[in-house]
Amino acid sequence: MKKVYKKILFLLVMMVALSTGCKKDIAKEQEAGNPLQPRIFDILRDFSGAQIINEGDTAKFNGIEITPAGKADVSWMVDGKEVSKDKKFAFAPARGGEFVIKLKVSYNGDSSVRSTKVLVNPSTYTFKPYTKIAMTYLTQDATAANVNFNNVTHVAYKIGLVSPEGDLDTSPGEAGQKAREIVARAHIAGVPVIMGISGRLSGIDGWAIYETNDFGTAIRDAAKRTKLVGLVKAYVAAKQMDGVDIMMTDINSGNAPDNIHAIGPFLTQLKAALPAKAIITVTVTTNYQHWEYPDLSAATWVNLHTFEDNIHIGPDAQVGQSSSLAFMKEGAEKWTNFHLPASKLVLGVPAFGLRYNALNGAGNNESWGSYDYMTYKAILAADPTAFGKEFTDKSGKGVYYSGVQLVTLKAGYIKNNGFKGGYVWAGDYDTQDANSLMLALFNGIK
Known part of the structure; x- marks a missing residue:
């Protein structure tokens, strides 16, 4: 009887192992055949309009959630130049001006993009000359x-x-x-x-x-x-x-x-x-x-x-x-x-x-x-x-x-x-x- 029980237990373990392996394989196949579209969730509406700050202050983008979480590649760009790969971003400009902030999230060859502007009031400025x-x-x-x-x-x-x-x-x-x-x-x-x-x-x-x-x-x-x-x-x-x-x-x-x-x-x-x-x-x-x-x-x-x-x-x-x-x-x-x-x-x-x-x-x-x-x-x-x-x-x-x-x-x-x-x-x-x-x-x- 002990031998029979051992054989039954062995068969059950093998069936569980095979079942688990099938599930993993199926998940991979489904992910490969139906790639998940990356998405950006602007929880705090950081991209709803231009941020206006004074030179020396910081424009913060802290309310961002991304899917698939932990898998998508993140790229923050200022005027087209990549400056960060973190989920959160703080922009502290060294001068006044208008800057374009873009967030690009990529996964499996697909991308989602959000953009906005940060307007920076310069701390020092020179008035343009005029006659009248x-x-x-x-x-x-x-x-x-x-x-x-x-x-x-x-x-x-x-x-x-x-x-x-x-x-x-x-x-x-x-x-x-x-x-x-x-x-x-x-x-x-x-x-x-x-x-x-x-x-x-x-x-x-x-x-x-x-x-x-x-x-x-x-x-x-x-x-x-x-x-x-x-x-x-x-x-x-x-x-x-x-x-x-x-x-x-x-x-x-x-x-x-x-x-x-x-x-x-x-x-x-x-x-x-x-x-x-x-x-x-x-x-x-x-x-x-x-x-x-x-x-x-x-x-x-x-x-x-x-x-x-x-x-x-x-x-x-x-x-x-x-x-x-x-x-x-x-x-x-x-x-x-x-x-x-x-x-x-x-x-x-x-x-x-x-x-x-x-x-x-x-x-x-x-x-x-x-x-x-x-x-x-x-x-x-x-x-x-x-x-x-x-x-x-x-x-x-x-x-x-x-x-x-x-x-x-x-x-x-x-x-x-x-x-x-x-x-x-x-x-x-x-x-x-x-x-x-x-x-x-x-x-x-x-």
Whole structure:
């Protein structure tokens, strides 16, 4: 009986061994015949968008899982050059710039690839030289895609909204890291970025709304003014911006004179708080209230709102061009005659137009509610030939605006009369093609 049991036990062991060997062989055959496609799982969404860092910081790619685990070959590349074979990767650039990060995972001859970009704001940068300022002034809705950095010398970004309490809302610039990207791309291109601060309410022209006193209320009060200066200083430092533009537009109220007078002490206090090399500018009106402005010679320069004359709106107003060359000249001459030399003044050009939606029997504007404004790029969408004109009838009852030809004439006036430069409001209303108003201004004044 013992011999029988031994034989049975031997046979069982052999059967198990043969069975195990078959399974291993089958697994190999299946793997060879049906190779597993390598996959990359971006657990922390490291590849969902560009990372924006400052020079000296590190972009980390730690949330990556790979299949088949432990079998696939890993290759991390920076601008096409392999730099690591580990599953995790930390990129610590030695300079500013834009870098392409690519992860390639290979197995059995097949590959999967993920790529993204890392934008590095340089710690030191040199501003490109210029003869005249050609500045794009962006609204809080703008992104870096709204700027061609080859066509500008400066960027102003209206990202600080001032409340009557002296608080500063900069939240629009945090969405999608818009502020950080604009600063990083500008500095890589050698272009300074100026933080625009204004009241919370403004129209498409970025200017005054009736009976608003947000900004004025804050800077008329010494304690609130000090609070606001501290907040502005902190934001400029945190975002590595190069200065501030004071766009105090509370001039359509009973407090307008006091609001305007308060710009003086605010400018003085802000200038003392920011670094000595900081650019500090003021954007001002050219209407009858120009008399109210204090001495602004301490500013690096002053931006003149030399567009939108406001005489072609309202009931029975005659339709027409509200941002003519003549209006620019008139406003500029007020300031050169009574305030500052042309070398301290930067003149504004609009990237929007006045549209009439209803006219009365005389062919004039019907009422206060019968007109509005269109961005330049919306005008071109309605009429692709509009770039070469000042009027189009392809929207509403017609739109008056500054086209390429008129902006070129304005640029010639700026260049030939000793002004410091010009700016376009707003850069995100403009196009980024050959019909760009910023491009026309840049070419016209250089």
